[in-house]
Amino acid sequence: MDVTAELIKSSLYPWGALGVVAILLLLSSTLSGPLSKVPGPWHTRWTELVSKYYWVIGQKASYIQGLHVKYGPIVRVSPREVYIADPKAVQRVFKIKNEFPKSRWYLDFVPFNETIFNTPDIAVHRRFRRLLSSPLSESGLKIFLSQIEYKIDLAIRGMEEEYKTRGAADVYKWWLFMSTDVIGELSFGESFRMLESGKINQYITDLQGVGKLASYRSAFPSLFRFSLRFRIPLPLISKAQSYTHRIRKYSTDSINRYQAIIEKEGQEGLDARPTVFTKIYKAQDEESISLADVRNNAQAYIVAGSDTTSNTLSYLVWAVCHHPEVKSRLAKELEILSDDFTYDDMRQVHLPYLEHVIDETLRRFPAVPSGLPREVPEGGAELCGHHIPAGYTVTAQNYSLHRDADAFPDPETFDPSRWETPTQAMKDAFMPFGGGSRICIRLHLAKIELRLGAARFFKAFPNATVSYLEGMKDEDMSPKLFFLVAPQGHRCLVDLHQASSSPTMHDPRA
């Protein structure tokens, strides 16, 4: 017995010693690692599990903001990632020259196909960007104006009809139909016709389903890869796959239909409506991309171009309805326009307050509030007094930049008049459309929709107020902070015709 115990003891010693050495090595490597001097919670030296937790419950942006408040403008959130909130440092990361490429996280977030949105490869991105940018400018987008105006009209009419029977209109729903139908038409050459049917179609339901799973997939990419590789049927993954197959089929069919019309244009009275990809279909080989690439990028456009625009418009209407002084100033400015004004009419007159309301909405309720991760290029980077080595991730988020109290005093308050005299600090800290070479490719399209949508809404309903019908509460508009923002109640009920003297609520808070 004694001999056995001795034997066990003696064989345990080397293992125990090895274990101690391993722990010491791990300790010393994390305690002296490249990010060890960057301030941050103790656990972020070892793991990013805590921030992953906040990510999957849709609160990571506010969690990170809490860390900035506690630790300062640079904070370690994992052994290989820092967040920065100093506008000057952020400008250096999000610049066009010597760019910091998107991190590979984007490929886990939107897997399977490389697109203009998710590719970390600088050369691939440049090619996509060159081919997919046209038409980029506001004047280039003129050919689409009548389609956009028509769809905004349908949304306003839909709201009015709904109001008659329900006593309130759900602007969140109508703006979603509008922005999705617009981007569907501009990408596939045919609208999803949700404005006409008043219903969400299968394609958008599937896209929303994939979007919901994206936060889990990007938090636990190895689990997803493992399940796909070894065909282990995890329910979440099987669901994601069936969404993805349906989306791909719908997109392929749409692209093929459009391509067929392009080929027969002029014959049999066929006339293809212009899309943002028309030039690519007609381009010569060396300037072209494959139909699969068009399909994948069209899908990326639909995801990137629907909720972003519609949520911004919903928050705009909601915030303005909460502030009677803002609403009456905006309505007064819009009096210069006739009732059936067009976008061209809007551009002929000066509407500065409308621009301030839009900017303040984009600041206070950024459609993309969360971190935009970038990889530090060769040579590393000096940021906020710390050296961050090449290959590490540096991330900035609008949720923090737009709350920078030096740039935006009293940042929680919705105050469009702050944009009357924008300071350099405000300009540096304002990044609603991202920055550098990866800035939103369709920001001019988005701005057209925001200007027209907001102006037509408050021209038609100058006395609109927030509605509390059907148990609607301000908390329904509290933002869920995934990659994109979304009101957590998925509705925004508005009383379209209430007298302007109606009681107002407190300032909307996130």
Ligand code: HEM
């Ligand atoms: C209010 C509306 C919008 C906002 C606030 C917005 C915001 C943004 C932001 C912050 C980025 C940078 C993302 C990153 O760095 O990871 C981005 C990129 C992008 N946006 Fe938008 N967006 C809007 C509307 C649209 C629309 C209408 C489209 C239509 C196609 C679109 C397409 C894209 C694409 C394709 C990218 C990736 C660009 C690249 O990496 O080169 N966005 N957007």
